[in-house]
Amino acid sequence: MPEIVELGxxxxxALRGxxxxxxxxxxxDRLREVIDWLAAREIAPNDAPFFKYDVVDMDRGLTMEIGFPVDDVHSGEGEIVTGVLPAGRYVTATHHxxxxGLLGATRDLLAWGDEQGVAWDADGxxxxxxxxxxxxxPREVPDMDDWVTDLQFKLKG
Structure with missing residues (x-):
């Protein structure tokens, strides 16, 4: 069941594309490039890897970032970008x-949000x-059917 949480x-x-x-x-599959970039600079991730969907356009494609949270803001180079995930209220749900199955889990989360009348922090x-x-x-859980993925969608305000 989705819940609303406050995240800092x-x-x-990340790698943007x-x-x-x-x-x-x-x-x-290019997440390794981010891992190698971080390792070369002795920067350690402080949480699990994520996919961040900046633009979701089913016809023209997705603008997205794949990366890791880190302790401090850094400067990227080339296709490696840096940023800050904004603080605020997020709707979260866990997909096992x-x-x-994430497409269906996302559809269900968006439908739940519509039923609850939440306002997503999105412009189209x-x-x-x-x-x-x-x-x-994946080194510890090689069977993808056993994976755990959290969805986190920011709310307005």
């Missing part, structure tokens, strides 16, 4: 299962913070 600011380092809906998996297809946080480490 979270600096992050625009991908078609069927290109998310290939883009996700294969990432293929552009979102302030719409995240999938991947809690399962």
């Amino acid at each position: 600011e979270r600096p992050y380092v 625009t991908v078609p809906m069927d290109g998310i998996a290939a883009f996700a 299962g294969h990432p293929d 297809d552009i979102w302030a913070a719409r995240l999938e946080v991947y809690r399962s480490d």
Whole structure:
């Protein structure tokens, strides 16, 4: 069941790109570039990796970032970007299962929000913070059907 929580600011380092809906998996495979960039600078992630959906346009593609929260704000370079996930109220829900089920979990979360009358922090297809946080480490949980993923969608105000 979704819940509303208060989250603080979270600096992050990520790889940014625009991908078609069927290109998310290939883009996700590039997370290693972020890991290598962080390692080369001796910067440690402080939480699980995330996908951040900045623009969600089912026809033209997704503008998204894949990365990690870190302790401090850094400067990116090339395709590596940095930023701060904004503080505020978020609707959160946990998905247990294969990432293929996240489309349905997202649809259910958005429908719940509509039923509850929440106001998403979004302007049309552009979102302030719409995240999938991947809690399962593939080295420890190799079966994707056993993965745990948190959805975190920022609310207005």
